[in-house]
Amino acid sequence: MNNGLHMIVLIKQVPDIGKVKFNVEEGRIDRSSAPLETNPFDLNALETAIQLKEQIGGYVTVVSMGPPQADSSLRDALARGADRAILLTDKLFAGADTLATSYTLATAIRKIGSFNLIICGEKTVDGDTGQVGPEVAEHLNIPHVAYVCEIRSATLDKLLVVSDMGDKYLVEVKLPALITVTKDINTPRLPTLRNVLKAKKASIEVWNADSLAGYGELCRFGLQGSMTTVFKIVFPSEEGRKGLIFHGGDAVEKLVEVLRGRRFIG
Amino acid sequence: MNQPVKNGVMVYAEQKNGIIHPVSFELLGKGRELADKLNVELWSVLLGYHVRGEAETLIHYGADRVFLYDDPMLEVFDVVKYKHVLVGLIRETDPQLFLIGATPLGRSLAPRVAAALNTGLTADCIDIQIDDKGEIVQIRPAFTGNIIAHIKTRSRPVMATVRYRVMKPLPRDTSRKGEVVEKHPPTLQDTGLRVLGEVSTRSVNLAEAEIIVSGGRGLKRREDLNMLKELASLLGGVVGVSRPLVDDGWISKDHQVGFSGNTVKPKLYIACGISGSPQHIAGMRDSEVIVAINIDRSAPIFRIADYGIVGDLYEVVPRLIEALKRLKRVE
Ligand SMILES: Cc1cc2nc3c(=O)[nH]c(=O)nc-3n(C[C@H](O)[C@H](O)[C@H](O)COP(=O)(O)OP(=O)(O)OC[C@H]3O[C@@H](n4cnc5c(N)ncnc54)[C@H](O)[C@@H]3O)c2cc1C
Ligand SMILES: Nc1ncnc2c1ncn2[C@@H]1O[C@H](COP(=O)(O)O)[C@@H](O)[C@H]1O
Numbered sequence: 001m002n003n004g005l006h007m008i009v010l011i012k013q014v015p016d017i018g019k020v021k022f023n024v025e026e027g028r029i030d031r032s033s034a035p036l037e038t039n040p041f042d043l044n045a046l047e048t049a050i051q052l053k054e055q056i057g058g059y060v061t062v063v064s065m066g067p068p069q070a071d072s073s074l075r076d077a078l079a080r081g082a083d084r085a086i087l088l089t090d091k092l093f094a095g096a097d098t099l100a101t102s103y104t105l106a107t108a109i110r111k112i113g114s115f116n117l118i119i120c121g122e123k124t125v126d127g128d129t130g131q132v133g134p135e136v137a138e139h140l141n142i143p144h145v146a147y148v149c150e151i152r153s154a155t156l157d158k159l160l161v162v163s164d165m166g167d168k169y170l171v172e173v174k175l176p177a178l179i180t181v182t183k184d185i186n187t188p189r190l191p192t193l194r195n196v197l198k199a200k201k202a203s204i205e206v207w208n209a210d211s212l213a214g215y216g217e218l219c220r221f222g223l224q225g226s227m228t229t230v231f232k233i234v235f236p237s238e239e240g241r242k243g244l245i246f247h248g249g250d251a252v253e254k255l256v257e258v259l260r261g262r263r264f265i266g
Numbered sequence: 267m268n269q270p271v272k273n274g275v276m277v278y279a280e281q282k283n284g285i286i287h288p289v290s291f292e293l294l295g296k297g298r299e300l301a302d303k304l305n306v307e308l309w310s311v312l313l314g315y316h317v318r319g320e321a322e323t324l325i326h327y328g329a330d331r332v333f334l335y336d337d338p339m340l341e342v343f344d345v346v347k348y349k350h351v352l353v354g355l356i357r358e359t360d361p362q363l364f365l366i367g368a369t370p371l372g373r374s375l376a377p378r379v380a381a382a383l384n385t386g387l388t389a390d391c392i393d394i395q396i397d398d399k400g401e402i403v404q405i406r407p408a409f410t411g412n413i414i415a416h417i418k419t420r421s422r423p424v425m426a427t428v429r430y431r432v433m434k435p436l437p438r439d440t441s442r443k444g445e446v447v448e449k450h451p452p453t454l455q456d457t458g459l460r461v462l463g464e465v466s467t468r469s470v471n472l473a474e475a476e477i478i479v480s481g482g483r484g485l486k487r488r489e490d491l492n493m494l495k496e497l498a499s500l501l502g503g504v505v506g507v508s509r510p511l512v513d514d515g516w517i518s519k520d521h522q523v524g525f526s527g528n529t530v531k532p533k534l535y536i537a538c539g540i541s542g543s544p545q546h547i548a549g550m551r552d553s554e555v556i557v558a559i560n561i562d563r564s565a566p567i568f569r570i571a572d573y574g575i576v577g578d579l580y581e582v583v584p585r586l587i588e589a590l591k592r593l594k595r596v597e
Binding site: 131142171177183228234246251266 | 349369371373374376377378385386387404407409410412413415416417419420458460461463464467501525526544551557568569572573574575577585586589590593
């Protein structure tokens with residue numbers, strides 16, 4: 001491993017939310033209905049790492065926990081400039097809530113060994129919690145800064161960042177640390193064709209539960225380590241919405257009448 | 267009051283500069299209802315410096331007991347210090363339910379506490395109920411707001427962050443009595459974090475706006491936002507936008523509505539030239555009245571609108587402005 005920052009970027013493969021189908025009758029999500037992609041915010045996390053590498057030098061490891069097909073997201077990350085990719089995949093990891101997911105990721109990070117900075121996306125488009133990052137930091141007993149929208153300066157032992165908590169704060173954090181980044185931090189670059197071809201042939205390390213034994217407790221992975229259960233899924237109803245559409249010349253007048261009637265005007 | 271009974275419901279009281287975030291009062295309202303159903307006390311915990319005066323306020327909004335940590339060490343929000351304090355208090359008092367507002371602060375703090383306690387945490391809940399088995403049910407949107415999940419937690423405490431402006435605070439009752447329990451934080455060394463100050467305060471707080479007039483890619487030029495500003499100010503509201511306008515640098519992110527922007531719940535939301543992508547709808551679905559103005563009758567925004575006008579916003583909005591001005595003149 002070369003000098004500079006050793007960064008670990010956590011990425012998740014998710015369904016394209018615009019295309020995924022929901023089975024309203026059965027209360028099911030048909031995950032196979034949509035193409036898979038890397039969680040959009042995680043591309044901002046990866047871009048953050050690559051820019052830091054360009055600025056002060058370093059090494060970027062991407063880690064993803066998911067089914068074997070998450071391999072393609074990791075290859076994409078290599079094509080965008082990551083140096084090493086690790087896929088955590090095992091039936092034992094399945095059914096994990098954020099607690100078990102973060103524990104598994106933290107265990108893998110312990111196995112990776114030394115690092116300076118872990119970077120996560122703000123949240124995933126499917127889980128939609130933003131919890132995994134801070135939970136990983138807690139398991140590893142390192143500080144974290146959430147909602148980082150700007151890195152003002154970086155050295156090998158500390159970062160100066162802006163954290164967007166509604167109001168924005170300037171925060172200095174000593175490394176090793178974890179940050180979660182918002183989409184405002186950068187615009188992710190596209191991989192070049194040459195790098196895509198190279199990444200196709202690259203090797204992705206695959207770690208299963210057994211390979212993590214010794215770094216964490218197996219009983220805290222997957223379903224067994226999860227403390228929350230989704231027992232019902234319903235769909236947000238738009239019942240109660242009037243759905244009155246006004247056309248034609250007097251549409252504006254009709255709308256104004258409605259707004260007056262509901263006391264928004266006058 | 268005697269020793270606290272175990273297993274109360276605990277609400278985290280978020281404050282900034284000694285001012286309690288209103289989501290905390292909402293949580294006390296909900297917490298009161300849940301504590302009564304579970305037949306336990308309602309607790310609140312307040313961390314900060316020079317915040318003592320607010321402890322009583324939490325009682326006025328429904329708390330039976332407030333655990334107060336008033337210490338210079340807690341003056342600014344340091345997530346690691348705050349986590350240490352809460353973990354210590356939770357271990358000592360053993361609440362069965364712990365609620366935190368799903369604000370950026372809450373969503374950064376709660377997961378650390380949950381991971382330290384090895385307990386489950388449900389994000390961004392829009393309701394918490396007790397089912398007929400007496401178990402706590404947490405209800406939250408997921409999949410970018412496309413589904414609503416019902417969740418149970420098998421570890422203790424049950425922890426949840428709860429969305430702002432979905433629960434009702436109780437009216438403030440200054441005659442309510444309760445107990446303030448003064449606590450002292452453990453001495454904490456260097457956490458690695460140093461908050462050096464506030465860089466900027468948001469220019470508009472969409473989350474609290476009662477009326478929002480939003481524009482999307484149906485707008486052709488940045489200047490055309492002025493038209494929406496005029497409409498908004500005639501209605502006493504503020505301007506929101508869909509994400510592409512923020513990405514193009516037309517307006518600051520404070521104005522963005524949606525999954526990666528603000529979640530809003532105004533009394534009136536007028537969407538002009540917004541198609542209604544799942545990511546946009548995720549942020550405004552719960553508005554009381556939704557009006558859509560779009561040239562395309564098949565735009566998804568019409569599916570969640572109460573009222574819609576199919577038409578060119580460059581004709582509709584100026585006419586709306588005219589009509590409102592006329593009405594103002596008449597008054
Ligand atoms: C991870 C992720 C997070 C995202 N977060 C957000 C978010 O927080 N907020 C958000 O808004 N988006 C978000 N998006 C983007 C989202 O997917 C859509 O791209 C975006 O909402 C579209 O914005 P729009 O409706 O303004 O534009 P478009 O979809 O292009 O729609 C423009 C609409 O204007 C109408 N129109 C055009 N001309 C006129 C006219 N003259 N008069 C009337 N109507 C007209 C058109 O018929 C069309 O319906 C996110 C995307 C991703 C992947
Ligand atoms: N299965 C996973 N594998 C790797 N990283 C993940 C995984 N799940 C979540 N993350 C990381 O944690 C962030 C927050 O995820 P979430 O808590 O699911 O919203 C994501 O943006 C990723 O950086």
